[in-house]
Structures are given as structure tokens and as C-alpha cells.
Amino acid sequence: MTAVLICDDRRGVCEGLARAMSAVPGVRRIDCVAYDDELLATYFRQPADLVLVGTQQGTGIGTEVTRRLSAAHPRADIIVFGPAEDVTGIAAAIAGGARGYLRWESSGAEVTNVLADRLTGEAAIPRPSDAGLKVQLTERELQVLACMSQGKSNGRIGHELFLSEDTVKTHARRLFRKLGAKDRAQAVAHGFRYGLVT
Template structure:
């Protein structure tokens, strides 16, 4: 699928993972779309190399199934989210714009299913002892917000749950990202589960 949308330019294409990495390093795009399963170099390893060598480039993974076994690993590698391959052009364009601004790409329902399914066998065990150290910069309210973000709540849902304005919620989220060195909500979800701040299935 070739993306054509106002304000979005496709600067390059690649036939395999190795070509994708080389193209990103050469062309320096803002966002890269990677298929999880690619020849020569799979999308997961390609994502790792791109994020390590071109950290300003946001990565979106494309997959056939919404609970693909590699999706959680892709988020751990630093990808900003994932989409199904049958996504519409309009949805894809919206996703690219959201990721480019550091906003949420993963829909709340997908976030919940994803983390509950994969935070166990495909990731490191939750490190309960790491939480006080890694999350120490956060205030009690910021920890609460991070926990709700990890459960898939959007800013509007957070505002309703906490009886705050959306502007205040956005400020809390931005401060959390800044204090913890996070790029986006995808990384926030991974960190919250890996530190044991929240656990799969918790409500």
C-alpha cells in the first residue's frame, strides 16, 4: 500500500529489513513503517538497528494479527506502536501523524490485550525491586497517571477518571515522559509493566 496523504511524503521504500535500515539511515525519515516479518532481516531487528542509529525516527510495526507474538518485543525494542496490515490508508495516515508528534498510536483496547497477553512469556519478568529506583522521580499523582496510561486509558478517559481537565492530564503525561526519558505512550506501557507498577489483568 502506497500512502498518499496531505502533509505526508513517502521518501523511500525497501524490499527487506536490511534495505529498510539502510534507507532510513540514508534518507532520515520522521517515521518508518516496518513489517514484522521481512526477508534478510526481520522487522524486529530492523527496528532495533534503526532506533539505535537513527533515534529521531519513529517506528511503526505492521503485522497480520493484532496479537502477533512479536508485537510486545517490538515495543520493547523501541517501536512506537503497531498496526494491522489491512489498515485503511486514512487510518495509516492518522497513525503516522500521531506517532510523529509523540502521541498515542495504540488504541486502548489493543494496548490492554497486547500487554496482558505478552508481558509474561515474551518479556523480562516484572522487576518489583526496580520500581522505586526507576519511578522515583515521579510524584504519587504521576505514578497514578502512568498506571492508568499502561492500562490503555486515553487522555479524555484519564481526565474523567481523575476528575481533571484534559490540559492537566496532558501536562502530567508530558512530565512523566520527560522525567523517565520516554518517547511515547508505547514506552510508558512497557516500563509500567516491567517495573511492576501494574500487572496484567489488573483493573
């Protein structure tokens, strides 16, 4: 049986996620809390098997509470969720201890699938294999990844690196493949986790 703790100060978000989670067999408890001290106090009082923390682009909300919970309870299984374009926020939360992420646009079925995966011990973020970690990114791919980690668009990256936008996209596709990432957020998360960007 699984207990889920949802952390977000938007009531509608919490209720929507709670509905999705309640459809998964084996879930016995779902609690919703706001940020910071309330999450830490609730987790300390009654640890959950899975913690979902919402991020809000440009605010740092979610990232700091993820870091604090992970520091206090290193075994906490934390998944962050936020808009797909919030690459920086998601990546910072991963670097702060989150073990996976969900896109804000995820369907109810995707949300329940993530929880089902957690119940069977699967990772919410596909992780590169050990062999994949040994793949060397080119200097240009590292530059593109670093710019992505700062939330820059392909056009902006091209302007700063004196490349066409199509060339940036080509470098991005290559580094996605090498890192085993499906998109920017995942690539940046891997970059933070494995020290490719700081």
C-alpha cells in the first residue's frame, strides 16, 4: 500500500492530482499540503512513499522545498511537476534531490502511470545507462546544454554561439541521443545530475 503527499499551494492542482492518484490500485492515503514548513512537518510526522512537488516558473517555488526535504530526508522519493518550458526550475529541483519529474501537461493516464511505475520500483526519469554516461559530448554540445540549463531558446543559443537555429537543433538532437533524453528538461536534468553543467 502506498501513501502519496502532494505539495502545491494551488488547490485545484492538488485536487486534480489527488483524483488521478486515487485511481491507482494500492494507494491508501493521499495528503495535500502547501509549501515549506507544512510539507516538512507533515513528512516528518507521517512519511509518504511518494512526494509530488509543484514548481512555478520564475519563482523558485518547489525547488527550495525539494532541496530542504531531500536534505532532511535523503530517502524521500520526490517527483517534481511543472510546465515543460521551465527547464531551469525542473533541472534545479532534480539537482536538489528530486528523483523524477512530470510535465504540467501530462494527462491523467500519464500521472497514474508514473505512480504505478513507482510502485514497481521503476524510475520516473529514464536514466542513461552506465555506458551512456561514458559518451563524450563535444564542446559545442556542452555549450548548447549549458545554455539550455539557463532556459535560453534555440534562437537565443544560436545568437550567442554564432550558429543558425537549425544547427542548434542538430546539436540538441545529438546530445539528447547521447544522454538518453527525450526533451530539454530531461537533458538538463541529466546534465546537472552527472556534472555536465553547474
